[in-house]
Amino acid sequence: MIDLPAPEDPLGEALHFLRMSGTFYCRSEFTAPWALELPAFEQCLMFHVVTAGECLLEVDGIEPRLLRPGHLALVPHGAGHRLMSGAGVPAGKLFDLPRDAISNRYEVLRHGEGGAATTMICAVVRFDHPAAHQLIRLLPPLICVDTWKSPETEWIQSTLRFIAAEAQHQNPGGETIITRLADILVIQAIRSWIANDRQAQTGWLGAMRDKQIGRAIAMIHRDPVSNWTVASLANAVGMSRSAFSARFTQLVGEPAMHYAARWKMQAALTRLRETDSSLAELANALGYDSEAAFSRAFKRIMGLSPGAARRTARNGAALAVHDAMNLAIG
Secondary structure, three states, rough: OOOOOOOOHHHHHHHHHOEEEEEEEEEOOOOOOOOEOOOOOOOOOOEEEEEEEEEEEEEOOOOOEEEEEEEEEOOOOOOEEEEOOOOOOOOOOOOOOOOOEEEEEEEEEEEOOOOOEEEEEEEEEEEEOHHHHHHHHOOOOEEEHHHOOOOOOHHHHHHHHHHHHHHHOOOOOOHHHHHHHHHHHHHHHHHHHHHOOOHOOOOOHHHOOOOOHHHHHHHHHHOOOOOOOOOHHHOOOOOHHHHHHHHHHHHOOOOOHHHHHHHHHHHHHHHHHHHHOHHHHHHHHHHOHHHHHHHHHHHHOOOOOOOHHHHHHHHHHHHHHHHHHOOOOO
């Protein structure tokens, strides 16, 4: 077990893992009347930043939202949705419209009938870390942040202008700049939701805010391969075993050892995807006596064998965004 100092900001540590991967950006240039239908992207988050003009954003089951410059909208679960200049405009489907490919991960879309102009930065992104997946699953279907009302208005508006300039001029390294700045904007949008929505005060997010249970969760996140016990976690956060066990289950919704075991397998999945280590090497690194014992535990918790998980992750998830966005290019 690694001897780490107790985390002071467990929720902040979870936000730290919101690092985008598989990102695909589009600079959208619309002229009224116009409407765009975006398909669903499984296990992805989509976001839209209006840099000029305005538009309506419509997600099924949610009241349409008007977006203006300085607004940031997240569709956390990758649901299909529509962007439009006004209600009732027939929507063109994303993959049916011509787009100019600037790079493998960046393109320009122009659509509309020549009226009032709206420009946007739109993106489809993935998050690979299990802490990010846990957090994203808890977000509502739509998050809209009016950055003009935010206490961080000045730096957010500067960031939005910087993104707009990079997207417009296509300078060397612009794609990297946009990606890094978008990381910050997405995290800020989620922070805003966490701070202001009652839904964020319960369940796993509520547990992360608990002084003792949040610290225990962060310790599991930091060192998922350790053989945690109820006693070791309770001792680390200054609680009795019984009190810790009861409060963890109440706040998180599952026993601490179930959570730790699932997190260990998420760490194993990350290593399967990102390294070429053999199953025997992984088993040893994760503290199992044999490859067979590791494989049994992995399949029991994840629902498939380590080998199948490695093939699925490498052949599918890593390229999901890129492949989906290139369906129309063929």
